Amino acid sequence: MLSLVQRLGTLPRDARDTLFLLCVIALVLLPQVGTLPLWCTLFTAGVLVWRGTLAVQSRPLPGRWWLIALLAVALAAIFATHRTLLGRDAGVTLVVVMLALKTMEVRARRDALVIFFLGFFVMLTNFFQSQSLLTAVAMLFALLGLLTALVNAHMPVGRPPLLQAARTAGGMALLGAPIMLALFMLFPRMAPLWGTPNDEMTGRSGLSNSMRVGTIAQLALDDGIAARVRFDGGSPPPQPQLYFRGPVLSNFDGREWTTTPPWERGSFDANLRVRGEPVRYEVTLEPSNRPWLLTLDAPAPKTLPEIPGLRVMATPELQWVANRAIGDLVRYRAESYPDFQSGPLRRTAALQPYVALPEGRNPRTLALAAQMKRDPKLADAGTPAFVQAALERLRSGGYSYTLEPGVYGDETADEFWFDRKAGFCEHIASAFVVLMRGLDIPARIVTGYQGGEQNGVDGYWVLRQSDAHAWAEVWQAGTGWTRVDPTASVSPGRIGSFQRLSSPPGFFANAIGTMSPTLSQNLRAAWEAVNNRWNQWVLNYTQSRQLDLLKSLGFESPSLQDLATVLLWMLVIATLGGVGWTLWERAQHDPWLRLLRRARRRLEKAGLALPEPATPRQMAALATQRFGAAAQPAHDWLLALEAQRYAPAPATALGPLRAEFRRLRWPG
Structure with a gap:
């Protein structure tokens, strides 16, 4: 080395x-x-x-x-x-x-x-x-x-x-x-200047506007942060109730679930019915290159946030959607009612798309549905009994929750119910909804995030991509849409604060974890808290926060014009400060040399060419040679200037020489 x-x-x-x-x-x-x-x-x-x-x-x-x-x-x-x-x-x-x-x-x-x-x-x-x-x-x-x-x-x-x-x-x-x-x-905040992250999520946990069942043999858990939530008062609902709603998937072609376009949804509204007090919170959403905003199920429809540069609307499926993809950090407030019901109370034609299935697909699942219909105990009890029977089958039928289910064929529901009996949440939710539709029960898939964890350093609730989840909603007469999470029947530990499947730690994280079980977790929490502060105070420093700053400075109703005025005044002050600094710096230079340069400029202006290193005595001699007797006052002054610097005992101070320079009659 x-x-x-x-x-x-x-x-x-x-x-x-x-x-x-x-x-x-x-x-x-x-x-x-x-x-x-x-x-x-x-x-x-x-x-x-x-x-x-x-x-x-x-x-x-x-x-x-x-x-x-x-x-x-x-x-x-x-x-x-x-x-x-x-x-x-x-x-x-x-x-x-x-x-x-x-x-x-x-x-x-x-x-x-x-x-x-x-x-x-x-x-x-x-x-x-x-x-x-x-x-x-x-x-x-x-x-x-x-x-x-x-x-x-x-x-x-x-x-x-x-x-x-x-x-x-x-x-x-x-x-x-x-x-x-x-x-x-x-400086006034404009539209986002930076690009959006890449949109490659295949084979990784996270949200998408579609769900293709059975094409991923192994799911890689992504521990990247999707959103941070701060609950007012610091007391969130119980962790098993933390369902953050994303896209609602209704159309199924046998392998892929997709959202229903607005023009195909029919004429119905959310018809949200709530009980209890709302939960108020603030969400800091990471860039996702998707148009949806996450909300705790179910958001109050009349509390749409005002976000600079975005227009937010609420869909009949209780989802918040923006008018463009979220390409930068977004922060918004919301309030939700964990105890809610939604949708029509009576069956209407608008519910018909939620029982549609592709023809000729998953025949064994449809046969199972027909068998359940013929059971008088289930048929007489109606939808709740069918739902409980399906959940009991998941609990007691040897089904398992895994991140490595292998690649499914075309009959995904049949393979799950009768062959593989293993999958992650998308397999379970899809097979459950197909069975419900086979029973002529309106059902749909809801994707989002479930659970999360609280950062012990800053108190924020952190939602990771690995918390992405899919659950079902079934419609019941007199009740409307009801959440059913079939994954909880297969693996109760996936829901809430219990043990979850996780990706293996890296080498350094594993080494730190071996030395101290809590050190790695504490370091991670501290880093994420610091990064959250960066997000809150730098990346999310929006135009509204700029105006709030002006309010704190005494502006009653600040506007962009006030912002520009303050910025202009600061630039003027900075310019005056720069001028003052320049004058002060010039004053620190040798005043004798500055006076000599002034004399040099006077002689050059009169037409006298002077060599660059000319001394005062040389300048005096050249001036006399060029201008004769007319240069005598300048000649004497230059010799006095030289004596002031180099004589053992100068007869004249620099101040009088400076005053004499202003009165002196220079040649030319």
Whole structure:
């Protein structure tokens, strides 16, 4: 290690600066390794290593045709990967490739400046994928690295230490921090600037607007956070009652459940009937690239939130839907009634879609339904008896809850009820609803999140993607829609605070957990609490919070005009402060040299050409040579100025010389 450091210390400055710049570029690109195509990551890493090798070995850079060939290959790969050269993902890949290739033609300071500004742009593209606190901290180090490289490129020849450039860059960042903070607090909030996360959820837990049953052989639990909930008063309902409602799936083609389009729902409303006091809470919803908002079942329909940039509506299925996909962090308030009923009390034609089944599919499940109908005890008792009979079959029939059910065939309900008898919540809910519809009982699937856990550090209730769940609702005459969770009959531990299936921990988490069973959990809770504060105070700093800030400053009814006025005044104050700083700094310079420069400008204005290092005595001699007797007062004044600086005992102070300069008659 020491020999490597010593070797780096003996490198020429150009090679040392190049290696530092390559390391900074690698830091900028590191957060995108997981989102860029694999070939792009390997291509970029190869180019950077190649460039570093050339710098260390002091070898010449490749010719232009090499770069053109590499660029052509990269463009072809981008088009093959994204089917376009435009758009967010293809554009980011292209810029990353261009940044890597640009390092191969750094021959002048202009080329280095292009790399710096490309680096700043690529640094911003990291926020397309994530705006988390970890990404922000990484990009802060990347910013300081780019600023250090930029300062270092403008430092004089020789071998100035990088630490000196880093100090200058850090000082620049600190001087700009107050302006950055003021702009963040007061610059009017517009529509989201950043892109939305990728929408690839296949094989992972989470929500979707459809549910394709039996095509996933193994479900990977995703511990990513979907939402955070803060209950007013800090006392949420019991955990088994925490059902957060998402998409309602009604259409079934034999394999896939989908939502019913608005024009096919028929003319009926939610007809929500509630009992008890409402639960009031605040939801911080993570970006999902989906249009729905999560609410605790069931949300009061007259309490739709007002979210800047979004228009929210309530569907007849008690779901809240926005007018566009949620691509940024959203925070809203809601109130819900855990004790509720909804839907029509009498059977109408609007309920007919909820008993529809594809023809010729799942014949054994339909035969089971026909057998249950012929049972006089069940037929006489009606819907509640049929529901209880199906749940009892799940409890006592050897069914199990697993994340590895294998791939199902076309008759998913038949395979679950009679063959495999294993699945996760989507298999169980789908088979249950198919059986209910076979009994001519209106039924549908509701997806969302169930349970969650409370963070002991900040008190927020955390919903993870692994808490995603599917349950059923059946319709009963005189009651309406009633929630039935068939998974609770197969695996009671899946519901509420009991043990759940979980993904295996990583190496470090497993090592920490081995040393201390609670340390890993406490560290995770502390990190998530810190990240939540970042979400609440930075990512979710909305226009309404800006106006609230103006209220705290004394504005009674603040508006965007008031916001702009305050920002303008702050800019004026900052400008005046900069002017004052400049004047103060000028006052700190040598006043003797400043007075000499003023005399020099007077003589040059009169047409006298003066060499750059001319002393006062030389300037006096040249003035006498050019202007003769007319330059005598200036000649004497310049000699007095020289004596004031260099004589052992100056006869004149600088103040009188400054006053005499203003009265002096200069030649020309």
